[in-house]
Amino acid sequence: MAGLLVGLGVVAVVATGCATNPVTGRPELVLVSAEREKELGRDEAHRVEREMGLLDDPALVAYVQAVGGRLAAQSPRRDVGYRFHVVDRAEPNAFALPGGYVYVTRGLLVFVNSEDELAGVIGHEIGHVAARHSVQQISRAAPLAVVTGISAAVTGVVSPGLGRAVGGAGAAASELILAPYNRDQEREADRVGQALAAAAGWDPAGLPAFLRTLGREEDLAAGGPRGGSFLDSHPATPERVAATADHARELTRAPAAPISPTRAAFLRRLEGLPVGTRAADGVFDGPRFLHPNLDFTVRFPDGWSTENNREQVAAVAPDQQAFMTLEVVAQGDDPLIGAKLVQQASRAPVLQTTERLTVGGLPAARTRLRGRTDAGEVTALLAWIAHEGRIYQIAGVTPLERSDAFGPVFERIMQSFRPLSKEERASIREDRLRLVAAEEGETLNALIARSGTRWSADMVGVANGLAPGDRLVRGQLVKVVLSEPYTAPAR
Numbered sequence: 001m002a003g004l005l006v007g008l009g010v011v012a013v014v015a016t017g018c019a020t021n022p023v024t025g026r027p028e029l030v031l032v033s034a035e036r037e038k039e040l041g042r043d044e045a046h047r048v049e050r051e052m053g054l055l056d057d058p059a060l061v062a063y064v065q066a067v068g069g070r071l072a073a074q075s076p077r078r079d080v081g082y083r084f085h086v087v088d089r090a091e092p093n094a095f096a097l098p099g100g101y102v103y104v105t106r107g108l109l110v111f112v113n114s115e116d117e118l119a120g121v122i123g124h125e126i127g128h129v130a131a132r133h134s135v136q137q138i139s140r141a142a143p144l145a146v147v148t149g150i151s152a153a154v155t156g157v158v159s160p161g162l163g164r165a166v167g168g169a170g171a172a173a174s175e176l177i178l179a180p181y182n183r184d185q186e187r188e189a190d191r192v193g194q195a196l197a198a199a200a201g202w203d204p205a206g207l208p209a210f211l212r213t214l215g216r217e218e219d220l221a222a223g224g225p226r227g228g229s230f231l232d233s234h235p236a237t238p239e240r241v242a243a244t245a246d247h248a249r250e251l252t253r254a255p256a257a258p259i260s261p262t263r264a265a266f267l268r269r270l271e272g273l274p275v276g277t278r279a280a281d282g283v284f285d286g287p288r289f290l291h292p293n294l295d296f297t298v299r300f301p302d303g304w305s306t307e308n309n310r311e312q313v314a315a316v317a318p319d320q321q322a323f324m325t326l327e328v329v330a331q332g333d334d335p336l337i338g339a340k341l342v343q344q345a346s347r348a349p350v351l352q353t354t355e356r357l358t359v360g361g362l363p364a365a366r367t368r369l370r371g372r373t374d375a376g377e378v379t380a381l382l383a384w385i386a387h388e389g390r391i392y393q394i395a396g397v398t399p400l401e402r403s404d405a406f407g408p409v410f411e412r413i414m415q416s417f418r419p420l421s422k423e424e425r426a427s428i429r430e431d432r433l434r435l436v437a438a439e440e441g442e443t444l445n446a447l448i449a450r451s452g453t454r455w456s457a458d459m460v461g462v463a464n465g466l467a468p469g470d471r472l473v474r475g476q477l478v479k480v481v482l483s484e485p486y487t488a489p490a491r
Contacts, residue, residue, distance in 0.1 A: 021132060
């Protein structure tokens with residue numbers, strides 16, 4: 001009987017799931033209502049903000065929102081409220097969530113060279129929303145998942161890598177939702193985005209120009225490790241670049257003034273943009289991790305693989321037989337708060353085995369636990385350190401048979417936690433985008449040498465749409481990256 005009821009529910013959804021696509025004007029079968037789409041987008045938007053973070057630059061964010069708002073006013077789909085944000089991520093990417101949430105990363109803005117290009121990128125993402133591409137993906141994936149409200153990793157509609165970064169999904173239905181847009185959807189979003197840009201007064205040739213730049217950046221990065229990119233889910237094939245360039249010539253640009261009247265005015269909006277790792281999230285100096293905003297440092301062993309994200313620092317031994325994590329688990333000044341949280345979650349007698357101690361001059365508590373996993377018995381060191389109103393948890397885990405080897409290692413890592421020294425704080429630097437004005441007849445290589453940029457000549461050329469041998473004109477602004485001392489906000 002239960003199976004029959006579920007089946008009838010699906011039939012009911014199918015029977016009422018016909019709608020007219022706002023872009024094509026053709027009827028299509030969708031199993032997600034407009035309200036459900038907004039709900040899915042809202043849930044994932046909260047996750048993006050929490051786990052990926054939004055850029056704390058009000059002026060630049062307001063500018064991106066102004067460009068997006070002007071494009072959205074031309075959208076053929078008006079039943080969603082478009083929202084535009086800048087994600088605080090170094091990877092050059094852009095994505096849209098169901099319900100009108102559109103994002104560009106600060107890493108993408110580094111490679112944009114005109115307002116026309118920015119309008120092309122944002123217009124493309126609006127095109128995905130307007131054509132309900134994410135809803136089409138979900139509807140094709142698993143009707144029961146939609147009916148029962150499975151929403152995990154909807155961001156994966158853009159790219160599997162992004163879906164994993166924001167949270168991932170384990171269910172088979174969710175794996176289907178992670179599929180990237182297909183080629184037809186990408187072409188449609190290109191056409192819609194370029195049409196929106198032209199109707200709003202921008203040059204629709206901005207999109208193919210930006211795709212060429214990111215194609216060059218991909219080629220330059222091909223020899224080394226890199227994060228996800230716009231082109232991972234929006235591939236810039238030569239055919240696609242040519243198609244968008246041809247389509248741009250077919251469109252008529254409306255006589256509307258840009259928000260930034262010149263390229264120089266546009267570039268000045270990017271002045272000071274953080275590039276790469278944010279010092280505000282903590283930085284690694286070899287095996288030592290330093291966090292200027294939270295005022296602490298901790299040292300991991302040489303040779304361990306380390307990783308830092310907004311919520312946790314992690315390190316793994318070379319033989320993969322031990323790992324350690326560091327994170328804030330509570331607010332307060334008593335380290336036993338951390339032990340109590342673990343006891344409540346595990347129902348293990350943690351408090352009975354916890355001892356108080358001092359680490360780096362700070363109040364701390366420590367316990368050792370044993371447990372069983374699918375891989376066998378493990379032992380764990382758990383320590384909690386109270387520092388400036390936060391409780392930090394350090395957890396080290398290794399197989400039981402390796403505890404004698406790694407126990408002392410975990411102890412040394414824990415004992416290395418302490419507040420930053422004045423010298424350590426002063427040593428922390430951050431890369432930021434700066435503009436250098438060219439001198440008459442100066443070559444790009446000469447400007448690079450004069451600026452002291454950390455970028456290679458090839459990267460400066462790619463980021464500015466220039467070739468290394470190009471001659472510059474007096475006053476021409478060139479984007480470079482400079483390493484600068486980081487100043488933590490007042491505490």
